[in-house]
Amino acid sequence: MIKRLLGSRELLLAAVILVLAIVFGMLAPQFFSFAHMFGIGRSAVVLGLLSLGLLLVMITGGIDVSVSATAVASMYITSVALLELNYHGPFLLAAVLAVVIGAVFGLVNATLVTILKLPSLIVTLGTLTLFRGGLLAFVGSDRLRELPAKMSEFSTAQLFTLETGGRPAPFHVSVAVLIVIAVLLAWALRSTTWGKSMYAVGDDEVAARRLGVAVTPVKISAFVLAGALAGLAGIMSGALNRAADPFTIVGVEMDALAAVVLGGAAVTGGRGSVLGTMLGVILITMVAASLVLVGIPSAWRHAFVGIFLLLGLGIPALRQRRIEKARGMVVSN
Amino acid sequence: MTSDSSANAAGSSVLEAGGPSAVIAQGITKTYGEVTALDNVDFTVRPGTVHCLVGENGSGKSTLTKIIAGVEAQDSGTVSVEGRVLSSIDPRTAIQHGVRVIYQDLALFPNMSVAENVVFQGNRSVLIPVSNRKARKKASEALAALDLNIDPGTRLGDLSTAERQLVAIARTVSSDGKIILMDEPTASLTSREIDQLLETVDRLRQQGLSFVFISHKLREVTSVADDVTVLRDGQLISTGRAGEYSQERIAELMTGGLVENNRRETPAQEESEPVVEVRGLGLASSFHDIDFSMHRGRVLGLAGLVGSGRIEIGLSVAGLVRAERGTVRIHGESVENRRADNRLQYVPDDRLTEGLFLDWSIADNIVTNHLDGVVTPRGTVSPSKIGELADDWRSKLRVKTPDVSHPVSSLSGGNQQRVLLARALAPEPDVVILNNPTVGVDIGSRADIHDVVRNAADEGTAFLVISDEPAELLSICDDLVFIHEGRIIDRRSADSLSEETLIDIISEGGRS
Ligand SMILES: Nc1ncnc2c1ncn2[C@@H]1O[C@H](COP(=O)(O)OP(=O)(O)OP(=O)(O)O)[C@@H](O)[C@H]1O
Numbered sequence: 001m002i003k004r005l006l007g008s009r010e011l012l013l014a015a016v017i018l019v020l021a022i023v024f025g026m027l028a029p030q031f032f033s034f035a036h037m038f039g040i041g042r043s044a045v046v047l048g049l050l051s052l053g054l055l056l057v058m059i060t061g062g063i064d065v066s067v068s069a070t071a072v073a074s075m076y077i078t079s080v081a082l083l084e085l086n087y088h089g090p091f092l093l094a095a096v097l098a099v100v101i102g103a104v105f106g107l108v109n110a111t112l113v114t115i116l117k118l119p120s121l122i123v124t125l126g127t128l129t130l131f132r133g134g135l136l137a138f139v140g141s142d143r144l145r146e147l148p149a150k151m152s153e154f155s156t157a158q159l160f161t162l163e164t165g166g167r168p169a170p171f172h173v174s175v176a177v178l179i180v181i182a183v184l185l186a187w188a189l190r191s192t193t194w195g196k197s198m199y200a201v202g203d204d205e206v207a208a209r210r211l212g213v214a215v216t217p218v219k220i221s222a223f224v225l226a227g228a229l230a231g232l233a234g235i236m237s238g239a240l241n242r243a244a245d246p247f248t249i250v251g252v253e254m255d256a257l258a259a260v261v262l263g264g265a266a267v268t269g270g271r272g273s274v275l276g277t278m279l280g281v282i283l284i285t286m287v288a289a290s291l292v293l294v295g296i297p298s299a300w301r302h303a304f305v306g307i308f309l310l311l312g313l314g315i316p317a318l319r320q321r322r323i324e325k326a327r328g329m330v331v332s333n
Numbered sequence: 334m335t336s337d338s339s340a341n342a343a344g345s346s347v348l349e350a351g352g353p354s355a356v357i358a359q360g361i362t363k364t365y366g367e368v369t370a371l372d373n374v375d376f377t378v379r380p381g382t383v384h385c386l387v388g389e390n391g392s393g394k395s396t397l398t399k400i401i402a403g404v405e406a407q408d409s410g411t412v413s414v415e416g417r418v419l420s421s422i423d424p425r426t427a428i429q430h431g432v433r434v435i436y437q438d439l440a441l442f443p444n445m446s447v448a449e450n451v452v453f454q455g456n457r458s459v460l461i462p463v464s465n466r467k468a469r470k471k472a473s474e475a476l477a478a479l480d481l482n483i484d485p486g487t488r489l490g491d492l493s494t495a496e497r498q499l500v501a502i503a504r505t506v507s508s509d510g511k512i513i514l515m516d517e518p519t520a521s522l523t524s525r526e527i528d529q530l531l532e533t534v535d536r537l538r539q540q541g542l543s544f545v546f547i548s549h550k551l552r553e554v555t556s557v558a559d560d561v562t563v564l565r566d567g568q569l570i571s572t573g574r575a576g577e578y579s580q581e582r583i584a585e586l587m588t589g590g591l592v593e594n595n596r597r598e599t600p601a602q603e604e605s606e607p608v609v610e611v612r613g614l615g616l617a618s619s620f621h622d623i624d625f626s627m628h629r630g631r632v633l634g635l636a637g638l639v640g641s642g643r644i645e646i647g648l649s650v651a652g653l654v655r656a657e658r659g660t661v662r663i664h665g666e667s668v669e670n671r672r673a674d675n676r677l678q679y680v681p682d683d684r685l686t687e688g689l690f691l692d693w694s695i696a697d698n699i700v701t702n703h704l705d706g707v708v709t710p711r712g713t714v715s716p717s718k719i720g721e722l723a724d725d726w727r728s729k730l731r732v733k734t735p736d737v738s739h740p741v742s743s744l745s746g747g748n749q750q751r752v753l754l755a756r757a758l759a760p761e762p763d764v765v766i767l768n769n770p771t772v773g774v775d776i777g778s779r780a781d782i783h784d785v786v787r788n789a790a791d792e793g794t795a796f797l798v799i800s801d802e803p804a805e806l807l808s809i810c811d812d813l814v815f816i817h818e819g820r821i822i823d824r825r826s827a828d829s830l831s832e833e834t835l836i837d838i839i840s841e842g843g844r845s
C-alpha cells in the first residue's frame with residue numbers, strides 16, 4: 001500500500017494535502033468553510049500560472065528562475081502604458097498585452113539559451129535581475145494605485161458566490177482561468193506530439209534530435225509559453241491587488257520551483273506533470289494561507305516551503321533506491 | 334591498403350536489379366579534428382538486401398551510419414536514398430525518406446515508458462493529437478511481434494541493457510521505415526534473442542526492406558548478409574557479395590592480418606590460500622548457496638543463461654548488491670564494504686549508464702580508481718603523472734585516440750569499453766570481476782583484451798568473468814562454475830571442455 005503510494009507522486013501529494021487539511025481543520029474549524037477554500041484558490045492563481053510556466057521549461061531540461069521578474073515587468077509595463085493611453089476598454093485586452101510582453105521576455109531567454117547555448121540557470125538568473133532592474137531604471141518605481149477602471153474591477157469579478165451560514169464565499173474568475181489553462185496544458189503535454197517532444201528533449205536531447213524532433217523550436221516554445229504565462233500571472237496579480245507595484249512578486253520563483261519539484265518534475269528534465277504541479281501549488285498555498293488561521297507566525301511559511309522542497313527532492317531519490325534494491329541493481333562507483 | 338577490384342565496382346553502380354539502390358553514399362569523407370573517421374568511402378545498399386558493415390573499433394562504421402541518418406554532417410560526399418539525394422543534412426529529412434536507425438547507444442528515453450519509447454516519432458506536426466491508448470496497443474503489438482515479454486508500461490530506465498536493446502529494435506522495426514540501419518543491435522543479446530532478430534530481419538527483407546547491419550559477431554554477419562563491406566581506419570578495404578567472404582577472410586581484411594583466438598595456456602598452480610572465498614552466498618529471488626574460491630593468477634568463469642543469477646552473483650561479490658546470506662572473504666578476512674575496497678574492481682557491461690564519465694577526458698576516467706598512483710609527495714594530484722599512466726594504458730589496451738586528454742565521448746564504442754577496462758586494471762587490484770568484458774569489441778581487439786586479462790592473471794590477479802559468449806569463457810577461463818536458476822549445478826576445468834559441451838551444460842540446466 002505504502003509502496004503504491006510512493007509509486008505515484010500525485011497520490012502521495014494528494015494524501016499529504018488531505019492529512020494537512022484535516023490537521024488544519026481540527027485546529028481551526030473555519031478552515032473547512034467555502035470562503036477559506038475559495039480564498040486559497042484565489043491566492044493560488046499567481047503561483048499556479050508561474051509554476052505551470054516553470055514546469056514547461058523544466059520538462060525540457062532547463063530552468064527559468066526569471067518568471068517572477070517577467071510577471072512583474074509585464075504587469076507594470078502594461079499598467080503604465082494603459083494609463084498613458086488613458087485606456088478604458090475591457091480587461092481582456094490588457095491581459096493580452098501583458099501576455100505578449102511576457103512572451104517577448106520569454107523569447108529573450110529562449111534566444112540566449114538556444115543560440116548562445118548558455119545554461120538556462122545562468123541565463124535566467126541574469127535576466128531575473130535584468131528584467132527587474134531594467135523595469136525600475138527605465139519604466140519607473142512608483143506604486144500605481146489608480147489602475148484603469150476595468151482592471152481594478154476585475155478584482156471583484158466573481159464567477160459565482162455561495163452563501164453558506166450567512167457568510168458569502170465568492171469564487172473568483174481567475175481561479176477558473178487557472179483551471180482551464182491547467183487542463184489545456186495537461187492535455188497538450190499528454191496527448192500531442194508537441195507534448196511528447198517536450199519530454200523527449202528533456203530526457204535526452206541527442207536522442208530527441210535523432211528521432212526527428214526539432215529541438216530548438218521545442219525549447220523556444222517552452223520559454224515563450226513560460227513568459228506568456230508569467231505575463232498573465234503578473235496582470236492577474238496587479239488586478240487582484242488593485243495596484244501596480246514594481247516591488248511585488250519577489251521570490252515567488254522559489255515557491256514555484258518548490259511546487260514543480262514537489263509535483264514530480266526533475267531538475268534533470270524529462271519528468272513532471274500538470275496535475276502534480278497543481279497539487280504542489282495547492283499544498284504550498286494552503287499552508288501559507290492557513291498558518292495564521294492556526295496561530296503560527298506567517299514567517300514560518302518559508303521554512304515550510306524549504307521542507308517541502310527537500311521532501312520533493314528526497315522522496316524520488318529514496319524511491320529510486322528502493323526500486324534498484326528490489327531489482328538487485330544497486331551499482332555505482 | 335588491400336583493395337578488392339572485383340568488389341569495388343558495386344560501390345558506384347547506381348542501378349541494380351530491382352530499381353534504384355536503397356542507399357548510395359558517394360565519396361564520403363568525415364574528420365573530427367585530426368582524426369579521419371571516413372576517407373572517401375563509397376557505399377551502396379541494394380534494395381531488399383542486408384548489407385553488413387564490418388571493421389575494427391574506430392574504423393568508422395557508426396560514423397557512416399550517422400551520416401546516412403543525417404545526424405552527422407560529412408565534410409564531403411553525397412548521400413542519396415532511393416535515388417534521391419538528401420536535400421539537407423538533418424535526421425528529419427532522412428526519416429522522411431524512410432531511414433530508421435538503431436543507434437549503437439540506442440537513443441532511448443529513460444524517463445518514458447516502454448510503450449512511449451516504441452511509438453515516439455518526433456517528426457510529426459506538433460499539434461496532431463496522439464492517442465495514448467493506441468500507442469500502448471501498437472507498442473504491445475511491436476513487442477509481441479518480436480516475441481518479447483516486456484510490460485509496455487515499465488519505465489524504460491528500469492530495464493536491463495539487453496531489454497533496452499530489444500526495445501530499440503522493436504521501435505525501429507515497427508516504425509514503417511524502408512531502410513533500417515542497425516548499429517551493433519546484438520551487442521548485449523543472448524544467442525536465442527539474436528536468432529530471433531535475424532529471423533525478423535530476414536522476414537522484413539523478403540517484404541522489400543533494406544538493411545545496413547553492423548556487428549562484431551562474424552557468425553551473424555555471414556549468416557545474414559547479402560553484401561559485405563569492410564572498413565579499416567576509415568578506408569573502404571573491400572566490398573562485394575556475401576558469398577565471397579568467409580569469417581576468416583573478413584577477419585583478415587578487418588585487421589590486415591590473421592587473428593588467432595587462443596585458449597589460455599599454462600594456468601597457474603592453485604595455491605592453498607584463496608584470494609576470495611565465497612561461502613553460502615544467497616539473495617532471496619536471485620541466487621542461493623553459492624560457494625566458490627578464487628585463486629591468485631586464476632580466471633574463474635560464471636556460465637549460465639541470462640537471468641540465471643550470474644550477474645547478480647558478480648555484483649554481490651563486488652559489494653554492489655548486498656547479499657542476505659553468506660560471506661565473502663578477501664585474503665581470509667571478511668570484508669563488509671567491498672565496493673570501497675580498491676583491491677577489488679568491478680567492470681560493468683553497460684559503459685554508458687554504469688561506467689564512464691563521458692564528458693571527462695580519457696585520462697581522468699582511467700585514473701579515477703587509482704588516485705594513489707598519481708599523487709605527488711606533497712599530496713596533490715599530478716597532471717603529468719595522470720598523462721603518463723593514461724598513455725601507458727592507452728598503448729597496453731590499444732585505445733584508438735590521438736590524445737588521452739580528449740573526452741571519452743569522442744571514442745568509438747569499442748574503445749570506450751577499453752577505457753573502462755583500463756580503469757579497473759590501473760590500481761593493480763588483487764581481484765577483478767568482469768561482466769561481459771568485450772561487449773561491442775571487434776574480434777581483433779577482443780583477442781587483445783583477452784591477452785590483457787591473461788597477462789594480468791599471469792601477474793597474479795584473480796579474475797571472475799561473466800560472459801554470454803561460450804567462446805570467450807573458454808578462451809580466458811581456467812575454471813568454470815555453471816549457474817542455473819540461481820544455483821551452482823556444475824564445476825568444470827576449462828581445459829576439458831569443448832564449446833559444444835559448455836553450451837549443452839548451460840542450456841540443459843543440469844537436467845541431463
Ligand atoms: N564526436 C566525435 N569526436 C571526435 N572523434 C570522434 C567522434 N565520433 C567518432 N570519432 C572518431 O571517429 C573514428 C570512427 O569512430 P566510429 O564511432 O565510427 O567507429 P566504429 O567503427 O563505429 O567503432 P566501434 O566498433 O568501436 O563502435 C574513431 O577514431 C573515433 O574516435
Ligand SMILES: [Mg+2]
Nearest residue numbers: 395437745746
Ligand atoms: Mg560504432
